[in-house]
């Protein structure tokens with residue numbers, strides 16, 4: 001092992017909840033004297049924060065663990081940690097398939113990481129709990145962005161969508177007290193944060209376990225009052241719990257962005273019923289109409305699963321119809337992946353891969369067309385953009401996001417322009433996944449936050 005202070009590297013798989021948890025693991029390691037390694041191959045501690053929502057997430061982990069073993073063979077002092085959802089679900093499989101792993105911890109005991117690392121000096125330390133010990137937000141964080149923060153408002157999920165493994169690995173829903181959330185956000189803003197994303201498997205049932213009624217709309221209103229907070233995002237609301245009070249709060253609160261991620265999963269009533277989604281296509285469409293009517297220019301995005309067991313051509317056509325009707329700005333599309341232990345995995349009618357692939361291709365082709373059309377409608381308009389840093393494709397440009405969560409690459413000719421600034425960008429060209437534009441004259445609303453940004457993630461949303 002290299003001389004000097006111990007170092008760590010964390011590789012995060014899956015959703016934003018895992019990004020949030022990884023920031024907590026990094027915070028605890030830094031509080032314990034570790035520094036972040038520039039190169040994962042040199043780290044004293046290599047952490048994999050895992051996901052198990054789809055099958056390929058498993059196989060990728062074992063590939064990575066094989067590579068980590070080769071590094072460890074050369075540097076026997078290094079330690080390998082596996083945390084997150086796959087660890088929670090498959091502790092014994094990890095022990096069997098990757099016995100060189102030093103620490104395994106689950107989704108309920110992030111706080112034990114320092115202790116388990118200590119114990120691993122005397123032999124492998126594996127610990128999985130069934131209930132959360134410490135709400136992860138209470139742990140120290142090392143955020144990857146100076147201007148954006150993930151804020152967890154609840155953990156776990158009380159729903160029982162038949163395809164989904166999340167309730168098995170994240171447990172029952174537990175909401176955090178509202179005043180704790182507001183206090184965290186106030187201190188984040190004092191630290192330079194201008195945008196937060198509230199995280200929960202089902203944000204719309206937030207607070208039901210605290211006082212009996214959902215409190216999400218009130219939470220939005222309370223956070224909107226935090227001075228200096230420019231943007232509030234949240235993910236994911238479950239369509240069955242997404243109601244007029246939340247839409248009203250979204251419309252009222254200036255800092256709540258004009259974007260809603262409303263997971264559809266399927267457009268056929270028959271499939272929705274077998275999925276146990278607790279809404280019909282008509283009710284879903286009502287909610288989409290309600291949000292469009294209340295919030296001009298709102299962007300709607302979604303998650304869709306193709307090839308659920310027993311899905312017929314007619315069922316799939318119903319999904320395409322909803323896509324055409326809602327006109328999503330973007331969709332995360334998934335091929336159904338059987339998760340052992342879920343109800344759907346035991347259903348008859350699993351479809352051949354070729355059928356699923358054909359449907360998936362048709363869906364993504366349709367969605368690309370619609371995304372392009374939705375983006376074309378922004379051309380010639382000026383949007384407020386939060387700058388994320390230089391564009392990865394063309395470093396002479398800047399990249400940022402509109403309030404509607406659209407990625408924009410633009411020429412920024414302001415000399416002191418930096419990540420975390422807000423500015424107005426005129427959109428010149430549209431593509432299915434991004435926009436191009438230029439800084440609107442006199443449009444800079446610079447709020448300078450000067451630390452560098454390290455890979456803020458915007459992957460698939462947690463749950464719902």
Ligand code: 5AD
Nearest residue numbers: 163164263303334335336337463464
């Ligand atoms: N197969 C495919 N996609 C799934 N998702 C959840 N479980 C599965 C599964 N078994 C998708 C859903 C969810 C998103 C986070 O992942 O669309 O909203």
Ligand code: SF4
Nearest residue numbers: 157161164166463464
């Ligand atoms: Fe819960 Fe979302 Fe999974 Fe349904 S899809 S069980 S709401 S996490």
